[in-house]
Amino acid sequence: MYYRQLELLEFDGYRMVSSEKMAWLCQVNPAQVRKDLGYFGEFGIRGVGYDVRDLQAQIKKILAVNRDWNVGVAGMGNLGSAFIEHQNLESGITIQDIGELESTADELDIEIAVITTPPQAAQHVADLFLKSQVNAILNFSPTRIRVPECCLIEHIYCTVRLDILTYQLRNEMGS
Amino acid sequence: MYYRQLELLEFDGYRMVSSEKMAWLCQVNPAQVRKDLGYFGEFGIRGVGYDVRDLQAQIKKILAVNRDWNVGVAGMGNLGSAFIEHQNLESGITIQDIGELESTADELDIEIAVITTPPQAAQHVADLFLKSQVNAILNFSPTRIRVPECCLIEHIYCTVRLDILTYQLRNEMGS
DNA sequence: TGGTGTGAACTTTTTCACAGCG
DNA sequence: CGCTGTGAAAAAGTTCACACCA
Numbered sequence: 391m392y393y394r395q396l397e398l399l400e401f402d403g404y405r406m407v408s409s410e411k412m413a414w415l416c417q418v419n420p421a422q423v424r425k426d427l428g429y430f431g432e433f434g435i436r437g438v439g440y441d442v443r444d445l446q447a448q449i450k451k452i453l454a455v456n457r458d459w460n461v462g463v464a465g466m467g468n469l470g471s472a473f474i475e476h477q478n479l480e481s482g483i484t485i486q487d488i489g490e491l492e493s494t495a496d497e498l499d500i501e502i503a504v505i506t507t508p509p510q511a512a513q514h515v516a517d518l519f520l521k522s523q524v525n526a527i528l529n530f531s532p533t534r535i536r537v538p539e540c541c542l543i544e545h546i547y548c549t550v551r552l553d554i555l556t557y558q559l560r561n562e563m564g565s
Numbered sequence: 566m567y568y569r570q571l572e573l574l575e576f577d578g579y580r581m582v583s584s585e586k587m588a589w590l591c592q593v594n595p596a597q598v599r600k601d602l603g604y605f606g607e608f609g610i611r612g613v614g615y616d617v618r619d620l621q622a623q624i625k626k627i628l629a630v631n632r633d634w635n636v637g638v639a640g641m642g643n644l645g646s647a648f649i650e651h652q653n654l655e656s657g658i659t660i661q662d663i664g665e666l667e668s669t670a671d672e673l674d675i676e677i678a679v680i681t682t683p684p685q686a687a688q689h690v691a692d693l694f695l696k697s698q699v700n701a702i703l704n705f706s707p708t709r710i711r712v713p714e715c716c717l718i719e720h721i722y723c724t725v726r727l728d729i730l731t732y733q734l735r736n737e738m739g740s
Numbered sequence: 741t742g743g744t745g746t747g748a749a750c751t752t753t754t755t756c757a758c759a760g761c762g
Numbered sequence: 763c764g765c766t767g768t769g770a771a772a773a774a775g776t777t778c779a780c781a782c783c784a
Contacts, residue, residue, distance in 0.1 A: 502727070552703055612784050755773085759768090
């Protein structure tokens with residue numbers, strides 16, 4: 391979130407930014423910004439703020455975004471396409487049949503698997519990825535995929551977020 | 566999450582389920598399940614567990630999923646299409662030009678806006694929705710949309726989730 | 741007996757408040 | 763002087779442990 395805002399700030403010509411401004415942009419508390427950054431080092435200048443470009447570089451390094459990762463996307467429906475589009479991954483992609491997933495994942499040295507298949511297939515696909523050396527999964531399917539301890543997993547549940555809205559809308563009206 | 570698991574349990578023929586089983590399925594602590602449900606009422610039977618169908622009905626009621634909501638999706642690229650597909654919203658939809666958004670939102674009494682447009686357009690589209698009586702937004706665009714106090718908003722940041730994975734992957738390898 | 745419901749203990753996260761530095 | 767960095771305080775969330783009931 392911070393990184394994304396820094397990009398915009400740089401685009402707008404800002405060279406420095408205070409924790410208060412960052413907090414306002416990201417809709418969090420200023421102390422939160424300082425704590426979060428402080429966890430990784432001292433990036434700011436007291437009495438001045440943070441250097442926009444320098445802080446971007448620091449965050450890039452922290453998130454390991456400054457290195458390339460081999461990502462495998464399972465499911466090339468609308469969601470899979472949207473993901474690839476969204477991430478600007480359109481260059482250098484290979485599209486293969488799901489039957490070849492296991493050998494391909496090994497061959498291309500896939501490090502992160504993105505699952506956008508229907509829920510019925512999600513666990514199966516995850517298992518295939520796990521058989522190769524993949525140990526990070528980004529799961530868009532509305533199913534709780536079960537993975538071994540060693541494998542990192544992030545779930546993106548769109549439905550749950552929509553349900554949060556209907557819940558809050560209903561309660562707001564009730565009050 | 567609980568609701569989704571209950572659907573699967575019912576499909577598999579289960580009539581009752583314990584907090585321990587639910588917890589296992591959802592990968593949380595059993596006490597967590599009981600606390601969460603306990604916040605809304607006493608749905609279980611001591612010594613037995615929860616009635617699968619009854620608990621589904623209760624959660625439906627809590628989340629206000631048992632009533633229809635008028636949802637407006639801005640952006641009909643891959644992401645918008647994926648969302649509609651995903652939510653089984655394919656019936657009864659109307660597709661209109663973005664220029665008609667304001668009048669259409671009023672006319673169709675849109676209650677929840679879903680934004681899947683490119684980030685440049687996101688704030689503008691949100692503002693249009695806000696001019697009608699929309700006060701809940703589900704935002705897929707990778708921008709922090711600014712909305713008035715009265716408007717509920719949920720952000721789905723796919724990129725952030727991917728960054729969490731690269732961060733953790735890097736750190737895991739370091740250790 | 742077995743599993744819920746729940747106060748109390750514990751853990752984590754967030755915010756405050758101010759010392760300290762540029 | 764102003765804003766960062768950071769302990770200390772407050773709040774929120776999670777887990778434990780057991781009373782209680784079908």
